[in-house]
Amino acid sequence: MPPKNKRQNLQADDEEEQPLQAVILTDSYDERFLPISHEVPRCLMPLCNIPLIEYTLEMLAISDVQDVFVVCTSHIDKIKSYLENSPWMKSNCPLNVQIVQTPECMSVGDAIRELDARQLITTDFILTSGDLISNMKLDKAIEAHRARKRTDKNSIMTMLLKEASPTHSARAKDDSSIFVMDPLSDRCVHYEAVEALPRKHRIEMSPEVFERRTQIEIRNDLLDPQLDICSVEVPALFTENFDWQHLRKDFVHGILTSDILGKTIYTHVVSDPYIARVQNEQLYSVISKHILNRWVFPIVPETNLKAGDEYEYMRGNIYKNAEVVLSRSCIIDENVQIGKNTVIGENSRVGNSIIGRNCYIGDNVVLEGAFVWDNVVIGNNCKITNSILAHQVTVLEGTTIHDGCLVSVGTIIGRQQTIPKYSKLSLLPQPKTSMFADDSDEENEGEEDQEHVLTGDHEPVYFWSARSNDDDDTDIRNVYLGSLAYDMADLEIADHELSDSASEVGAESDDESDLGSITGAFNLGGAGTNSAKRSEEFKKEIAQTIERSLEENHSVDTAALEITGLRMSSNGTYTEVREVLIPILIDRIDLASPVPSMKKVFTKWGDLVTKVTHSQDDQVHVLEMIQKHCASQSALGKLFLGTLQLLYNMDIIEEDAIMQWYDSEASQNGSAAEIALREKATKFIDWLNEAEEEDSDDE
Structure with a gap:
């Protein structure tokens, strides 16, 4: 029998040789994009x-x-027909695409349980949705996932997350996620789903999260595209826990809080690649503009992903197909895409819009922020702003469609009509029940109680209303926030929500600060002066905490735990912590005997600096703080070079960080005293360079 470690290596090699599998969920099991998604599959x-x-x-x-297993619940025939007639299911395609029909499923959990019942998953697989937009290659993430499995046999999932500030445009306005992670291992130890409204002011975690960990990170600066690398155990776990319906709120939260299952979930955070999901109408608009602005390069229109397209890239992010007819007097502003065989008439103006194939745009038409799909006809003197017009829509002469409207397939509107903001129009009446209810029930109940019908020289057009899922306690205001071109000024926020916010976080609150926090729950500081005030108060509290730890001679672990708790409760940053900690430590050095005092201070508290310093950029920031503080007083200037050398010898600051600091504009463009301190470091920099050259010669 071979040794145990050899058997493990053989098993890992066999796993890597197996075909890599993927599961695409084409249904999101919500009612976004209605009424369009009632007739057109979301993934198409x-x-x-x-x-x-x-x-x-x-x-x-x-x-x-x-x-690739494409899991379909609704619109199965349409998705099947599209894929069977696409290159993806041809014999020469590198992907083996299989359609899995799951018409009875009502949730993500049901779909994954169905995969388990059919025993389709035989190895690690990628779990994603049919609305994912990314230019990322997953090889490094997959390699990291497999490496973790070799060291942690309980690892079952790696969640790919994208760094994005709470105000990043690709983040959904209606919800967010809190990820609590071990920064040393990237293990996720707690997950919390956070809806924008009603406001959530605290999260609860088990004390076990803090056991055997010197530090944790609570992050709300991560965009979650729900792109996961899963082990073969994941479908079986869904089967064992039949009440798990949602991937994050149920499965991830359940795994992390279970004392019985003993499974672990990790994260893989990226910053450069583009990853986003078209999970609602707001992100449909945002991601479309990102593609036009080339954020997703090389995925840009002139790549011509679809056969027959011949887009040409022009100045101002204009993408025009070769077979487009534009009148001489029409104006095409920036960020516009125009599909094949489309005609635009005299004196029409198009800006920040995408027009599909075979469309006719009449004279004196204004399109601003419009998404016009294939075979759409827009008559003369129409104006359409920030709205979606689905396939084969006809807008008759003189009609105005205001912001946030969704017009479903084949609808005819006009003449001289004015469609109010956020309208949802369809030729079909809105069913009373969920879109996943039985079709016969919809036929019996659908035509009753239709309050708004648009009539004219066309078939009746029904107005649909926004609603939250029947089985969820979703605040309808979150549905509004995720809709197309929604103006937050139209959002109703109760007075008690504002006052509760003020009392719980201990800060003044007004309409602006409350609305500002909608885009990133737990970004409690607001913006502008409120943010500056919050930062100032947090630094005062951190300074008091550090001074108390020094005076009472706490252990480094105890001091780090107090700092972490205060940072979490105040939504502070490690940058702010370092801005306070470094000057305090330097001020503790006795100028009468600087060398022994310096060694004493950093021998005791150097580990605390390490605990709040996680990257090379953070180390550069530490050096900037030392340079700035030592330059503030002539007596402290004598400590600069000694502190620099000591931190290097103690491996608190690495050589690359020192070089980066020395070459940075920040170190060269400060006050005269700061520049003088940098010049003092030149000999030390030369010594580092010479030592590196000697090491290179020895090799």
């Missing part, structure tokens, strides 16, 4: 004139995936 909605699922399949193809 065009984004920059390309069906959404094409982007997802492209990402899997470049990641060397071999087997």
Whole structure:
């Protein structure tokens, strides 16, 4: 029998040789994009004139995936027909695409349980949705996932997350996520889903999260595209826990809080690649503009992902197909895409809009922020702003469609009509029940109680209303926030929500600060003066905490725990902590005997500096703080070079960080005293360079 470690290596090699599998969930099991999604599958909605699922399949193809299971619950025939007639199911395609029909499923949990019942998953697999947009190759994330499994046999999932500030445009306005992680291992130890409204002012974690960990990170600066690398155990866990319906709120939260299962989940955080999900109408608009602005390069219109397209890239982010007819007097502003065989009439103006194939735009038409799909006709003297017009829509002469409207397939509107903001129009009446209810029930109940009907020289057009899922306690205001072009000024926020916010976080609150926090729950400081005030108060409290730890001679672990708790409760940053900690430590050095005092201070508290310093950029920031504080007083200037050398010898600051600081503009463009201190460090820099050259010669 071979040694144990050899058997483990053989098993890992066998696993890596197996075909890499992927699962695409084409249904989100919510009612976004209604009434359009009632007739068009979400995964086939065009984004920059390309069906959404094409982007997802492209990402899997470049990641060397071999087997792809496309799980369909609604619109099965339409999705099946599209894929069977696409290159993805041809014999020469590198992907082996299989359609899995799950018409009875009502949630993500049901779909994954169905996969387990059919025993389709045989190895690690990528779990994603049919509305994922990314230019990322997953090889490094997959390699990291497999490496973790070799050291942690309980590891079952790696969640790919994208760094994005709470105000980043690709983040959903209606909800957010709190990830609590061990920064040393990237293990996720707690997850909390946070809806924008009603405001959530605290999270609760088990004390076990803090056991055996010197530090944790609570992050709300991560965008979650729900792109996961899962082990073969994941479907079985869904089967064992039949009440798990949601991937994050139920599965991830359940795994992390279970004392019985003993499974672990990790994160893989990226900053450079583009990853986002078209999970609602707001993000549909945002991601479309990102593609036009080339954020997702090389995924841009002139790549011509769809056969027959011949887009040309022009100045101002204008993408025009070769077979487009533009009148001489029409004006095409920036950020515009125009599909094949489209005609735009005299004196029409188009800006920040995407127009599909075979469209006719009449004379004197204004399109601003409009998403016009294929085969749409817009008559003369119409104006359409920040709205979606689905396939084969006709807008008759003189009609105005205001912000945030969704017009479903084949609808005819006009003449001389004015469609109010946030209208949802369809030729079909809105069903009383969920879109996942039985079709016969919809037929019996659908035509009753239709309060708003648009009539004219066309078939009756029904107004649909926004609603939250029947089985969720979702605040309807979150549905509004995720809709297209929604203006937060139209949002109703109760007085008690504002006052509760003020009393719980101990800060003044007004309409502006409350609305500002909607885009990032737990970003409690607001913006502008409120943010500056919060930062000042947090630094005062951190200074008191550090001074108390020094005076009472606490252990480094105790001091770090107090700092972490205060940082979490005040939504502070490690940057602010370092801005306070470094000057305090330098001020503790006795100038009468600087060398022994310096060694005493940093021998005791150097580990605390390390605990609040996590990257090379953080180390550079430490050096900037030392330079700035030592330059503030002539007596402290004598400590600068000694402190620099000591931190280097103690491995608190690395050589690369010192070089980066020395070459940075910040170190060279400060006050005269700061520049003088940098000059003092030149000999030390030369010594580092000479030592590196000697090491290179020895090799």
